[in-house]
Amino acid sequence: MLLARLAYPNHLCDLALKFGWQAERVSRIGTATQTIIHNKWNHLLVWDVQRLTPARLAKYALTIEQKGAPIGTIWGFIDGTIRAIARPTQRQRTCYNGWKRKHCLKYHAIVTPDGLISHLFGSVDGRRNDAFLWQKSNLPNILQQHAHGPDGTSLQLYGDPVYSVNRFILSPYQGAHVTENQKKNAIGLCLVYALWLSGPLKRW
Numbered sequence: 001m002l003l004a005r006l007a008y009p010n011h012l013c014d015l016a017l018k019f020g021w022q023a024e025r026v027s028r029i030g031t032a033t034q035t036i037i038h039n040k041w042n043h044l045l046v047w048d049v050q051r052l053t054p055a056r057l058a059k060y061a062l063t064i065e066q067k068g069a070p071i072g073t074i075w076g077f078i079d080g081t082i083r084a085i086a087r088p089t090q091r092q093r094t095c096y097n098g099w100k101r102k103h104c105l106k107y108h109a110i111v112t113p114d115g116l117i118s119h120l121f122g123s124v125d126g127r128r129n130d131a132f133l134w135q136k137s138n139l140p141n142i143l144q145q146h147a148h149g150p151d152g153t154s155l156q157l158y159g160d161p162v163y164s165v166n167r168f169i170l171s172p173y174q175g176a177h178v179t180e181n182q183k184k185n186a187i188g189l190c191l192v193y194a195l196w197l198s199g200p201l202k203r204w
Helices: 003-004 012-019 023-046 056-064 129-136 139-144 179-197
Strands: 076-086 102-111 117-125 156-158
Touching: 003 012, 003 023, 003 076, 012 023, 023 117, 056 076, 056 117, 076 129, 102 129, 102 139, 129 139
Parallel strands: 076 156
Antiparallel strands: 076 102, 102 117
16 A cells, blocks of 8 residues: 555545545555654665675676776765655745755765665755755765775765765866866766666666
């Protein structure tokens, strides 16, 4: 019932006909099931230590490098996303995103080459930027603890320029003047990023 509730396009009135119960009951059952699943498994959305092992991260990095990345230490992609909501009756400014020009809630996620969401944080007010989510999620400390290859090499995420650059995250070069070598590296990473956007990287 929960899967049917989350599928699009499905409305409560449709599910009421399908399951033979009132829409209110379908809603309560779906919400209760979702809460149970979240309470038991939400830690996997922060960092799944059993799946995201150093060997697995190194395998992700190798896959991304084989797809054309100029370096072999990028294991995943991070980005913020928004989900539009109805305009609140109170405190509308906290949820208004001036860039998208809509009221929304904001999240950020890490996606790995197999197409899985390996980290999810949110929701926060729609007015917040990606840098705020980066710090609020405690992700810098999580990566410092876990984002290493089997030999101890630091592995990085790739994100947009708002995330800056450090041992655990890389972003595109900033400014109008870049060297030819920088341009070549940026093109390689952008191509891999575009492949990821089009779907999970094949043969990961």
